[in-house]
Amino acid sequence: MSRSRRAPAPIIRLTHWAGALAMLVMIGSGWQIYNASPILPFEFPTAVTLGGWLGGGIAWHFAAMWVLMGAGLVYVVYGAASGHFRNDLRPAGPRSVVRDIGQALRLKLSHKAGHYNAVQRALYTGVLVVAVLTVTTGLSIWKPVQLGWLTWLFGGYDIARCIHFAMMSLIVGFLLLHVALALMVPATLWGMVFGRRMPDSDKESAS
Numbered sequence: 001m002s003r004s005r006r007a008p009a010p011i012i013r014l015t016h017w018a019g020a021l022a023m024l025v026m027i028g029s030g031w032q033i034y035n036a037s038p039i040l041p042f043e044f045p046t047a048v049t050l051g052g053w054l055g056g057g058i059a060w061h062f063a064a065m066w067v068l069m070g071a072g073l074v075y076v077v078y079g080a081a082s083g084h085f086r087n088d089l090r091p092a093g094p095r096s097v098v099r100d101i102g103q104a105l106r107l108k109l110s111h112k113a114g115h116y117n118a119v120q121r122a123l124y125t126g127v128l129v130v131a132v133l134t135v136t137t138g139l140s141i142w143k144p145v146q147l148g149w150l151t152w153l154f155g156g157y158d159i160a161r162c163i164h165f166a167m168m169s170l171i172v173g174f175l176l177l178h179v180a181l182a183l184m185v186p187a188t189l190w191g192m193v194f195g196r197r198m199p200d201s202d203k204e205s206a207s
Helices: 010-036 054-082 084-089 094-105 118-142 148-153 157-184 186-194
Strands: none
Touching: 010 054, 010 157, 010 186, 054 084, 054 118, 084 118, 094 118, 118 148, 118 157
């Protein structure tokens, strides 16, 4: 049995947890930055923000950004070179996605440790695209003069900021869904935490 069927490879686990921590910091600091100049008629509670003020939020945001970009780059290189993307995350056809969504809504979607169903493949592929848009729109509003062409590509500073906020909101939604699914299927969380299969993880469990 290959490593991918036993537990996530060490490099996947490392980049996963580094990226998860960096993303939480970016969300909290991003909400602090948002509160300095809201684009919607609400602000985030101080308790869920990070940085204390605009300058502090920016400092935390960019520190976490470099960690996230580093972890993401390592993950992408490894995923492409090892065949992880091709073998495990290649998107399934629309029919398979619709079928698995229907099974998930009926709480009958089976899951086997080390195997990604069509819904998971679609979610993970989608969040990678969202992450790229989050980074590029973030860069465009960070350096709107130096990267004017990128800001222009997104329709200007204000639109780029709205897209950035929307992408971050999608990431928050993905994280909540991801954690919920991990708790529903403990075998996946066990492998990502401990680096080995959970006992009886070869048995399919409903998710």
